[in-house]
Amino acid sequence: MEPDFWHSKWERNEIGFHGSDANPLLVEHFGALARGPGSRIFLPLCGKTLDIHWLLAQGYRVVGAELSPLAIAQLFAELGVEPTVTRVGALDHYAAPDIDVYVGDFFDLKRETLGPVDAVYDRAALVALPNAMRHRYAAHLADITQRAPQLLICFEYDPRQHEGPPFSIDADEVRLHYEGRYHLTRLAHLDVEGGLKGKTPAKESVWLLKMA
């Protein structure tokens, strides 16, 4: 997807991916990462997800990366926090106590800028990207986070029935991206209630990725 695709989604408020509560799969499975309060959790392609609110409320520190300044203005407004904004290379760094968000292209985020992270939470990031970008994304994510343990949520459905995003990512594809880099465990494999976008039969998987 080109940046304009996402900018226009945010400008038109076509954000069906944005949940109205913290993701139940995060709440159920985050403990598998075994990271205590105070740990720094990275959310690539974070949007304004309420998962950030949940993580902060649990005492975690959060760092996000997001293309849309509109999304991040809304995130901080909804958190009720005024960030300071500074330029770091090609990105804008929004900072407030316990939260940093880098606004711009994820592929411009460097390891030194991101700093150390204790865990990664990918919900609707890998699945948001077309196939050609997913390889680059997975390699870049593993590199800048130094293969920090990761909770990854993916959809699976018959790709003939729905044109992404979200794209269908089955177990073979998760292994293709990550098997050489992490030890993989599938923690859950569930039917999406009512189907994807209320019509396409789909499953959701939760993966735990840990350095082998």
Ligand SMILES: C[S@@+](CC[C@H](N)C(=O)[O-])C[C@H]1O[C@@H](n2cnc3c(N)ncnc32)[C@H](O)[C@@H]1O
């Ligand atoms: C499907 S949404 C998911 C947002 C969030 N993870 C959630 O669960 O609500 C994908 C997000 O990725 C952002 N995005 C897409 N391409 C990006 C890129 N190259 N760099 C940073 N963010 C990007 C979009 O603006 C959008 O907010």
